[in-house]
Amino acid sequence: MSDCECLAGCPFFNSKMASSMTAVAQSMKKRLCQGDNTNCARYQVFKKLGKPKVPADLIPNQTDRAAQIIAAG
């Protein structure tokens, strides 16, 4: 368990998304960004397809959406 490699430039972690400023988001940051980032939807798309393919509004808990994006390539 360690900080996500995307942490410094991640709009979610750095609270640049409306969805990233809620209490739920704070707990996701602790659990995923500073914990098991392999469970993060943003991280999953980043790892498989690269940063440009990560939708700006993708939220870490949207892993179903991430799977669809990855399947579509």
Ligand code: SF4
């Ligand atoms: S775990 Fe996800 S939301 Fe958190 S810094 Fe990494 S890519 Fe961003």
